[in-house]
Amino acid sequence: MVKNCAFVFIKPHAVTDKAKEAVKAGLEAKGLEIKKEGSLEAEEIDKKQLIDKHYYQLLRKQPS
Numbered sequence: 001m002v003k004n005c006a007f008v009f010i011k012p013h014a015v016t017d018k019a020k021e022a023v024k025a026g027l028e029a030k031g032l033e034i035k036k037e038g039s040l041e042a043e044e045i046d047k048k049q050l051i052d053k054h055y056y057q058l059l060r061k062q063p064s
Helices: 017-029 042-047 050-060
Strands: none
Touching: 042 050
16 A cells, blocks of 8 residues: 655744654644655755655646
8 A cells, every 4th residue: 555755844944843843732632643754955955856846746736
């Protein structure tokens, strides 16, 4: 069975322990399972074009 998955990121200016705890608590309160936590450096985000790919997928789903 295929399950949905998501990559959740907190914008750099908002990354604090309190924000990370709030995001985790909010996801778990909705019954979501967190498989992994970590951080990515700007260079890796840029190299893998993670933001570009994210917004590309959103734009693809917009009606013409």
